[in-house]
Amino acid sequence: MDEENVLLEFEKYLKRRFPGRRTPVDYLSDLRQFRIFCQKAWREVDMHDIDQFVDRQRLDGLKPATIRRRVASLKTFFDFMAEESNDLSWPNPVRFKRHAGKREKLIPRDLHDVEIEQVWQKISSTRDRAWFALMIRAGLRVGEVVDLKLKDILNKPEGEKPAHLRAYGKGRKERTVLLSADAYAVLSEWLSERGESPLEYIFLNERRQQLSANGIEWLLKGYGREAGFHLTPHQLRHTYARQLTEAGMPITSLGKLMGHSQISTTQIYTAGADPKLAQAYHEAMNRVEQVQTPLEKSGNLQKSDFSRPGPIVERAEGAEPDWESWCPDFPESIRQASLDYIKRRWAAWAAAKRRCRAINLLGEIKNLWSWFLEYRPITWPGDIGLKDLWAYQTDQQTKGLTAGTINRRFDYMIGIIRELAEQDHPVDQSVFRIRYIPRPESLPKHLSAEEIQRLENFVLQRLNTNNLNLRLENASILVMLHSGLRVGECVDLHLQDIDLPSKRLIIRAGKGQRDRLVYLSDTACQAIQLYLQAVQRQSGDFIWLQENGQPFSTEAMRHLVARIGVAAGIEHLHPHRLRHTCATRLLNAGMDIVQIQKLLGHEDLNTTMIYARVHDATVEADYHQFTNKIEKQHVPLSNLPIPAHNWPTQIIKVQIAS
Numbered sequence: 001m002d003e004e005n006v007l008l009e010f011e012k013y014l015k016r017r018f019p020g021r022r023t024p025v026d027y028l029s030d031l032r033q034f035r036i037f038c039q040k041a042w043r044e045v046d047m048h049d050i051d052q053f054v055d056r057q058r059l060d061g062l063k064p065a066t067i068r069r070r071v072a073s074l075k076t077f078f079d080f081m082a083e084e085s086n087d088l089s090w091p092n093p094v095r096f097k098r099h100a101g102k103r104e105k106l107i108p109r110d111l112h113d114v115e116i117e118q119v120w121q122k123i124s125s126t127r128d129r130a131w132f133a134l135m136i137r138a139g140l141r142v143g144e145v146v147d148l149k150l151k152d153i154l155n156k157p158e159g160e161k162p163a164h165l166r167a168y169g170k171g172r173k174e175r176t177v178l179l180s181a182d183a184y185a186v187l188s189e190w191l192s193e194r195g196e197s198p199l200e201y202i203f204l205n206e207r208r209q210q211l212s213a214n215g216i217e218w219l220l221k222g223y224g225r226e227a228g229f230h231l232t233p234h235q236l237r238h239t240y241a242r243q244l245t246e247a248g249m250p251i252t253s254l255g256k257l258m259g260h261s262q263i264s265t266t267q268i269y270t271a272g273a274d275p276k277l278a279q280a281y282h283e284a285m286n287r288v289e290q291v292q293t294p295l296e297k298s299g300n301l302q303k304s305d306f307s308r309p310g311p312i313v314e315r316a317e318g319a320e321p322d323w324e325s326w327c328p329d330f331p332e333s334i335r336q337a338s339l340d341y342i343k344r345r346w347a348a349w350a351a352a353k354r355r356c357r358a359i360n361l362l363g364e365i366k367n368l369w370s371w372f373l374e375y376r377p378i379t380w381p382g383d384i385g386l387k388d389l390w391a392y393q394t395d396q397q398t399k400g401l402t403a404g405t406i407n408r409r410f411d412y413m414i415g416i417i418r419e420l421a422e423q424d425h426p427v428d429q430s431v432f433r434i435r436y437i438p439r440p441e442s443l444p445k446h447l448s449a450e451e452i453q454r455l456e457n458f459v460l461q462r463l464n465t466n467n468l469n470l471r472l473e474n475a476s477i478l479v480m481l482h483s484g485l486r487v488g489e490c491v492d493l494h495l496q497d498i499d500l501p502s503k504r505l506i507i508r509a510g511k512g513q514r515d516r517l518v519y520l521s522d523t524a525c526q527a528i529q530l531y532l533q534a535v536q537r538q539s540g541d542f543i544w545l546q547e548n549g550q551p552f553s554t555e556a557m558r559h560l561v562a563r564i565g566v567a568a569g570i571e572h573l574h575p576h577r578l579r580h581t582c583a584t585r586l587l588n589a590g591m592d593i594v595q596i597q598k599l600l601g602h603e604d605l606n607t608t609m610i611y612a613r614v615h616d617a618t619v620e621a622d623y624h625q626f627t628n629k630i631e632k633q634h635v636p637l638s639n640l641p642i643p644a645h646n647w648p649t650q651i652i653k654v655q656i657a658s
Contacts, residue, residue: 026069030074031074031077034073048423049093075094078090078093110239112499127194127203129189130203134148138179139258142217142234143213144167145216145233146201146210149202153202163180190202220233251270277519278504284585333379333381337381338381344419372392382421382426386433389434393437414431414432445580454568454570455568459564469547475528478521478527479505483524484583487557487561487575489507491554491557494543495540495541497543500529518599558575580611583600586612593612596608596612
């Protein structure tokens with residue numbers, strides 16, 4: 001088949017496979033993008049062509065989700081070509097795990113309640129208020145809204161019963177959605193104003209034609225701009241899911257209302273709302289704060305009228321390093337392979353951290369190669385063998401480097417060599433048999449109870465200071481101590497990430513490109529509010545700024561924490577000790593370890609157990625509580641039991657068959 005016929009047949013295939021979906025449009029667009037990049041005959045396209053295409057997309061700044069979809073498009077296309085050519089031996093050049101990359105774990109971009117009110121005040125059109133109400137109170141997609149017809153209103157609300165509407169979702173799946181009496185009143189107002197029309201569609205434009213999805217997107221974008229932030233229809237659907245989850249609706253009911261076939265899809269929408277986690281955190285923090293002395297309570301502080309400072313905006317991206325000036329005296333093959341390794345990872349890093357991470361990684365790899373080039377003459381990365389790695393291990397251990405540092409550097413070295421091997425370049429395969437140095441079990445890093453009290457006393461006694469620098473120190477310390485943020489997550493906080501009315505922070509693109517919610521204690525909220533009252537910032541600005549107006553680096557924040565530690569009489573205080581302390585305090589205050597795992601953002605529960613140390617007193621108290629509960633339900637073991645009025649009075653006899 002010629003090129004046009006190939007695309008035409010592929011389009012028919014997609015429409016059969018994904019009826020009523022937008023997938024055919026997106027996949028064909030992705031395929032054309034690849035065709036612009038690579039003009040080879042389809043049969044000649046190989047894995048390295050896909051490599052180069054993906055690398056180009058990343059360098060062009062495309063989002064990981066877009067690249068992932070384009071890889072999926074190509075994989076589907078080459079499967080289709082093998083079937084159409086009756087040549088099932090035709091290898092698919094797409095390696096999904098290799099090319100698509102790791103999926104980001106993002107928190108839904110819903111609106112905060114304050115933002116909903118701000119947008120609502122900007123909408124004066126009766127029609128626009130009606131479709132806005134359907135999105136925010138019924139969770140309809142924009143396509144479902146514009147397709148609504150008068151006959152899809154099944155019944156009006158009666159008493160406590162909501163209105164019922166029929167909606168057609170993805171793939172023309174029909175479902176019933178509910179609409180509250182309050183939201184239905186807004187819709188009724190538009191129906192009265194709409195008047196007669198030969199068209200049955202509920203929403204009409206100024207030309208009395210069906211209102212389009214693009215039209216609603218354009219209108220909503222304008223209303224968002226007036227309110228001061230970027231706004232999309234799907235944010236309203238995310239907000240609908242978040243509000244119902246926070247109100248306590250079971251996820252099974254929510255999934256049915258939203259038209260999801262899989263509960264896992266609903267969980268994507270509710271990832272930013274975890275009322276059980278919020279409740280567990282605040283209950284544990286309340287127990288923590290109850291053991292403080294009256295001096296620590298700072299009773300003269302009044303709770304502020306918390307407000308969310310500004311709209312959500314896109315974050316600025318760091319400029320790329322000067323790649324060409326890096327190690328010009330290295331052999332070109334070593335230099336280029338190292339740069340390619342870093343550039344491949346560039347797009348996967350958080351935009352605001354890319355430059356810093358790249359510079360740090362360039363420094364580590366430079367030191368690594370400098371050692372090997374001094375050890376023996378090497379002109380190609382593939383010349384490195386297992387004995388070379390053993391020599392490096394021995395030398396670095398002699399110099400006192402930790403196992404973690406040596407193993408991390410081996411990750412870089414082996415990663416560079418593995419990428420060359422995957423591109424069919426010659427390498428010494430023995431390097432892949434290297435055994436990493438076992439890491440010793442880490443010792444507890446949390447602060448003692450006496451150190452915690454000393455640190456919190458020091459901070460809380462100066463909480464009402466008028467000194468801006470001290471307010472910044474107070475707020476940043478309490479955020480890390482009470483919420484368990486990593487230092488990199490703390491310095492990367494922007495004003496748009498704060499939701500003080502809900503007492504929470506959004507961590508965007510944390511470790512492993514995972515978003516998560518963390519919660520704030522009342523004291524931390526007050527400290528942040530006191531700090532923000534004294535500064536003038538835009539929403540996209542960093543929270544913590546130094547005296548020169550520049551954002552804090554992780555190193556500067558470490559120095560700040562260490563300085564406060566010295567002032568409070570605590571040696572070797574650093575941010576990660578605050579993170580360990582937060583986890584340990586919450587665990588010993590009764591918070592479930594799985595909930596702490598979510599709060600800290602760990603994939604593995606065993607990692608959380610490294611951070612959270614169970615105190616002996618906690619174990620003893622738990623044993624007493626639960627053993628006492630068991631013994632009250634069973635016959636005493638002793639002939640002289642401890643006197644109690646609630647021992648079982650009847651013994652259940654068990655008949656044993658002979």
